[in-house]
Amino acid sequence: MNFGFVGLGNYSQNHQRAMEQHEDYNLVSVYDVVPDNARKVADRFGSSVAESIEALASDPVVEAVVITTPNAQHFSDFKTCVTNDKHVFVNVPVTTSIEEATQMIALAKKHNVVYMAGHNLRKNPAIIYLCDKLSTGETGSLHAVEASVGGPAAYALTPDNWRYHLTQAPLLPFAQMSVVFIDLILHLMGAPETVSAMMAKRDAPGETPDHGTVISQYADGRLAYIGCSYISQLGYEITFVGSEGKIKWDNRDDNSVTLITPGGQDWKSFDCIDEQTEELAEFVHCIENSTPPSCGGIDAYNVASFFDAIERSIDSGSHAKFREFSG
The missing domain is CATH 3.40.50.720 (NAD(P)-binding Rossmann-like Domain)
Known part of the structure; x- marks a missing residue:
């Protein structure tokens, strides 16, 4: 090729x-x-x-x-x-x-x-295992997702980097840090009904916001939360909470997945691959x-629609409807 x-x-x-x-x-x-x-x-x-x-x-x-x-x-x-x-x-x-x-x-x-x-996070063996566990229903009915992602890269931004400029990276913390979790949540939970978001600027150089929070709500009452920061220590973790337990992936803990149910706790680590x-x-x-x-394209559309809802939510100071692909 x-x-x-x-x-x-x-x-x-x-x-x-x-x-x-x-x-x-x-x-x-x-x-x-x-x-x-x-x-x-x-x-x-x-x-x-x-x-x-x-x-x-x-x-x-x-x-x-x-x-x-x-x-x-x-x-x-x-x-x-x-x-x-x-x-x-x-x-x-x-x-x-x-x-x-x-x-x-x-x-x-x-x-x-x-x-x-x-969206290479889907290739991670730990994420594949997590998805398999969710599909078997071991955590019961899925109620919520809590995700956190961070890294200190904003402190190194200089004017010659496109991420420094608001016109080129208006949704910087979400687009650069949380995009893989946005895709994963959409992949596993489908399209939300509404999205509520906020971004803020702390102390990194440049024009762009450096951290943010977004909550999506589903028609059946499920919730998904993502906190993202371009000014914190590097780490990715996500927890899916169900009626019978919860399952968590943490890339800082040996690329591990922890399943917690009434029957006990099961921890597994996975080799990292070249995604x-x-x-x-x-x-x-x-x-x-x-x-x-x-x-492919539909997945990219769904992520873009999530970003679109984030932007409309921030602009309005309220929640925004998620716009599904209509063909």
């Missing part, structure tokens, strides 16, 4: 590493707005450096494109690649706009290409077999 990479910043290094795990994957073309970034990656992989994303997307040798540009650029980069009939993998959040998310689904369908969204390697393998499999990915 011949790949093109668009956007070669820090996160792209994960997919570059994943490329090296597959001898039959070839990184044939790269593009970045910073020429030095492109040259370094091209030298590493023996790739050509495209003069523009249009040049990369129109290259007949390129079969599939991995997009890891800043969030606000995803839609235009996606459109350029898909309209040139390239299969596309997009880092998350794919978009925070439901209008863009809707167009992306339509474009991928029109051009008959694979469109995969990079980006797993993602690329699935992406290629879908291309070669003309099958849909486990996380």
Whole structure:
């Protein structure tokens, strides 16, 4: 499979590493707005450096494109690649706009290409185990979800980083930190009825908010809470609370899952895997077999709709209705 990479910043290094795990994957073309970034990656992989994303997307040798540009650029980069009939993998959040998310689904369908969204937490063996346990009903009827995610990256932001600027990252703590939990909750619990959110600025540099809280409510009374911070110690944890027990994943505790029921407590740790390697393998499999990915356009739309509701809730100071995909 011949790949093109668009956007070669820090996160792209994960997919570059994943490329090296597959001898039959070839990184044939790269593009970045910073020429030095492109040259370094091209030298590493023996790739050509495209003069523009249009040049990369129109290259007949390129079969599939991995997009890891800043969030606000995803839609235009996606459109350029898909309209040139390239299969596309997009880092998350794919978009925070439901209008863009809707167009992306339509474009991928029109051009008959694979469109995969990079919600890689679903690949984690601990999360797979947690999902299996929830599906068996061991915790009883699911009532609520409580999630917390944090990291100190906001303290290192400088004006040359797009996350520093409010126009480029208006939902920074949610879009950068909690997006994987938003996807997981939507995946397991479905669409909520309403979303209530708030963001605030503490003491990190830059224009963007650095922490926030969101609560989603379901028509049947279930609740899901996410607290996210770009100014705290790194850690991800999520707990699903049911009528007969609860189950928790904590990435700081040996990537572990703890199941607590009236019968006792069961703790299991799981080896960490290279989630980006797993993602690329699935992406290629879908291309070669003309099958849909486990996380595609509808999933990206649902996350975008959640972000849309967050933004409307913050603007109004009240809850906002979740807008489901209408086709």
